[in-house]
Amino acid sequence: MNLNNKYFAIFFLLFFTSISFSQQTKEITSDSTKIESLDEVIITATRTLRQLSSLPLPAIIISKSDLNNSNSVRLNDILNEQTGLISVPDFGGGEGIQLQGLDSQYTLILVDGLPLVGRSAGTLDISRITIGNIKQIEVVKGASSSLYGSEALGGVINIITETPKSGFNGNANYRIGSFNTNDLSKTLNYKKKKLGITTFFNRYSSDGYDLNKDDDLQTVDPFRNYTLNAKVTYDFSDKTTLFVSGKYYTQNQDYIASLTLKGESDLNEWNTHVKLSHTYSKKWSSYFEFYTTRYKTKDYLDTNDGTRFSDSYYNQLLIRPEIRATYNPTEKSAFIGGIGFNHETLNRTYFIIQPEFNSPYAYLQYDGKLNEKLNLILGARFDSHNKYKSQFSPKAAARYEFNDKLSIKGSVGYGFKAPDFRQLYFDFTNATVGYTVLGYNAVATAIPKLEAQGEIANLIVPISEFENELNSENSISMNLGTDYKLSSELKFGINLFRNNIDDLIDTRIIANKTNGQNVFSYYNVNKVYTQGLEFNTTWKPISQLKITGGYQLLFAKDKAAEKEFKNGEVFARESTTSPAFQLKKEDYFGLYNRSRHMANLKVFYSIPKLKLNTNIRGTYRSKYGLFDSNGNTYLDRYDDFVDGYTIIDIAVNKTFYKNFELGLGIDNLFNFKDTQNISNIAGQIIYSKINIHF
């Protein structure tokens, strides 16, 4: 590992030296006047357009140019390079994003402000989102249920896609890389007077890769997927606009479970989004929005002689109408409020019923400048639900500007995640091993059935304990930060965060089966917290050079575990032959899959004369534990850890003539792999891309 870190240092040193050389030659011809970059605008934080720099909430924007320069293909590529974000492979095969130390199921993923569905095992696989038509990515950290309801516990990631722009233009992009990975995107855009149309097509395919050559299976099986997106805007007048968008995504992947079991898995997803906006006056405007999305998967496995071994399917539907209005009584204050309705159904194998969720909701937010220096945001949302307790989610945030250089900001919010369909209605028995998993609401009917079949040896948790409703997981999140602008070239930001999560849903054994296996079900148990510090800096010493750095310190712990360590109830042994000894409070490392330190450093350098831009991006993640290896069920310092690692990506892009761009790059330059523990890092990827636009 040290070797890897050494590489990291050496490489950056070389890079800086080469830059300073080119800088010296540059200075002679330098006549460029410094241009202050336009302040970026974010919509996710308040659902109104807001300047990022004056926002009282911790948020980041990943711009189109950052996406282009780093030649990312899928959403996980780019999110991994942001401070405090890491994509974590899920055992179900997907890749979810960890934010402020919270699991991927606690971050809401939106596209153009509307949620993606399809968390079949809790994680929403972000690698299914193509970068091709993204305008910018907005990340708001801290609970945001006051605006977005369920799932926005840790934060919100909103992917803003391109909308029709004036004129007729188009764009084609092709990237080919290692593992026969091909990514092709085409965009056509037309807008004249009232009508605007934009269409987008993406094809992404790969042969997959195999990290462990010893077994018969591939780590990632070959796949191909397509994304189609069309948007139409029509301006009835300068006050009324209609927006219609449709998206279709389909993926087909080989599904190889073993040498004798082979099949395929199919994924289909579509959504439609209709929005009618109307401005009544300077003060009032309203939006009517109708959103529908369906996420469907289908898997099968056949044995060698062609007989069907297993079939499974998953079919989720979400329909959401929403009306919202904004009211700006003065220049310095804005209200936004909305009411809406979520209708959700799921049809899935291993479910006791076809559940239906209905949930009306309403929210209101005030955003105002009380005086020149103080900005205050107050908001709250109420979610009613037919299957679980109603939720009231308030939030408050404030920012105080001491002067042009220094400001502080703080926010407190409530976030929740409703129990998902699986945690309520699952009824699954593993065909080969024989264990059973029951949803909370399935216990009362499934256990008597198992008992009648003589499969229950011993009931550990009485059925009466499942009479109350399963609570939503909820958290209170706090952020306190300061921004300091030393000069227009150099900025710093520090943010302290703490998330207190209650009623975390976990599984426990509720009965022993006569076959020696167990019956599991879900319950509210853990209280955990994540807390830490985030540091970000941007330095633009000259207009061609931008250096950004970020660091996150994280402590993510289970409160009950912490107490047990403190009380001396947890033990470990150093090797299998040595006696056990008592562990101390400081021996508790925390939750699984959390690194204490994460850092990134990115250098973007452009040479306008050559129409060339180049960058080097490094990300570091310190050691973390994936499971308990010494039998005390907790992660302590005597457990086996996954070593920390550094990944370095480099890219060079050059524009030819006016409309052609060629790119070359290497992701994971030093071919870092951990075949045992990290399934989503394939090793070094060399690629080239071509982009044509008119």
Added chain:
Amino acid sequence: MNTLKSIKFLTIFALFIGFTSCDDDDDTTPLLAVETELVSNLHAPQSGGQGQPISGVFSKFDFSTGTTTTSDTDWDIAFRGTSIIINGGVSLGTIDEPSRTSEAAVYISSGTMTSITDVDSSLFIQDSNSGYAITTGSGNGWYTYAGPPTHLITPTPGKILVFKTRDGKHAKVEILSYYQNAPVNPDAFVDATPYFTFNYVYQPNAGVTTF
């Protein structure tokens, strides 16, 4: 390593205290010395499982001799797979399970071999027709099953089994490994099971409840 050393030292120290205090208490009939032993690779195979009925002869162990035995009566504890039974109480009625002939008993205590020095007789329980005194299943008794991907069965650190033997003496046991030759980094797919390796301290003086 330091922890190991200090544990060794503490053990010796505790034993020393034990001896000296015994000497002080009873001058006329000197007590037998407490025995500290390591048992390696006690093989306790089982048949069945994975949905099939479990069977197989239990491997019985006798603390007074410190060896395994096939006697129907002169045994204290017995092993089969991950199950540990005692010669006290009632049989659960599984295939090949021996009937209980004595009044041995057990409880599971949290601590280390050095920290547990007194027997709390009020905690003793025996096997019954509804379950073993040393409860089965991961996290319930003496071991933790890691599940995928390692599938390892690890003796839960800090679980000390405190026994009353069939003849009213006491022993404390720390199980160290379930794998053959107690490898430092066991591999559930390579290393053979069930081979018990355990440390025990045996108090050979009937009625004495300290170690």
